[in-house]
Amino acid sequence: MGGPMVERLLAAGHRLLVHDVNAAAVAQAVALGATAMPSPSAVADAAPVVFVSLPTPDVVRQVALGAGGLAEGAAMRIYADLSTTGARVAQEVAAGLAANGVAVLDAPVSGGAAGAKAGTLSVMASGDRAAFETVRSLLETIGRNTIHVGDGVGQGQTLKLVNNLIAATVWAATAEAMVMGAKAGLDPAVMHAVVAKSSGRSFSTEVFMPKAVLERSFDFGFRLELMRKDVRLALAEAEALGTTMLTCTTAKQLYDHAMAHGGEGQDVTALIRLLESWGGAEVAAKPAG
Numbered sequence: 001m002g003g004p005m006v007e008r009l010l011a012a013g014h015r016l017l018v019h020d021v022n023a024a025a026v027a028q029a030v031a032l033g034a035t036a037m038p039s040p041s042a043v044a045d046a047a048p049v050v051f052v053s054l055p056t057p058d059v060v061r062q063v064a065l066g067a068g069g070l071a072e073g074a075a076m077r078i079y080a081d082l083s084t085t086g087a088r089v090a091q092e093v094a095a096g097l098a099a100n101g102v103a104v105l106d107a108p109v110s111g112g113a114a115g116a117k118a119g120t121l122s123v124m125a126s127g128d129r130a131a132f133e134t135v136r137s138l139l140e141t142i143g144r145n146t147i148h149v150g151d152g153v154g155q156g157q158t159l160k161l162v163n164n165l166i167a168a169t170v171w172a173a174t175a176e177a178m179v180m181g182a183k184a185g186l187d188p189a190v191m192h193a194v195v196a197k198s199s200g201r202s203f204s205t206e207v208f209m210p211k212a213v214l215e216r217s218f219d220f221g222f223r224l225e226l227m228r229k230d231v232r233l234a235l236a237e238a239e240a241l242g243t244t245m246l247t248c249t250t251a252k253q254l255y256d257h258a259m260a261h262g263g264e265g266q267d268v269t270a271l272i273r274l275l276e277s278w279g280g281a282e283v284a285a286k287p288a289g
Contacts, residue, residue: 044073
């Protein structure tokens, strides 16, 4: 996700300072015109606006508040986290940066790598309204659907978890149902074409199914373990709130099982492979002719 965002921001004429533990990702950004920095603190010591896009809450916490982290930089005035961390980590980071006079936005994104590349991400920002208005044009460069959802830090994170929990649960149900149809002898392409125009349509049928599943590319661009991470974060938030999550808890069990049986490093669309192995049917487009 970070790579396409960097590409769009550079193409829009912005000067970027970048740091990542992935040397290849940094090299790619530098080749596009960014300047590599040796640490998060070095970035925050030179840039007034800092965006982070990181894989887990622990990494976000370490980059923001740990040794050599952003909190040690003197220039940063606005921090925007585009990762999915959950509200509590967003609030913890905000509290840690407040002493430095840094305005904090949690601004998680939705739309996958393809959305980042096209600039069509949804950005769910919350926190200081003035800070949001300052960086709105930057966010809109990567996300056509950029919305300030509330003044409280963490509200954007909660909304992102609501969204991803729906997406993850609907994908699990869609995959199960499509395997059932294939096992019954339905042509997967015909089945998809009908469902995509009927009440069962969803992001899963519109985006996951046509290429990643039917054409067996499994390349939507979002890893299975990250979807499971988001489901776990969402259910932890739900438990803290005392809300009942029977359906979503069942979906979590499926993602857990997939990760325990070869899911590491796999695309989220590969979840259907596990269900195909259980059902004895493949959801694939039939060869032409």
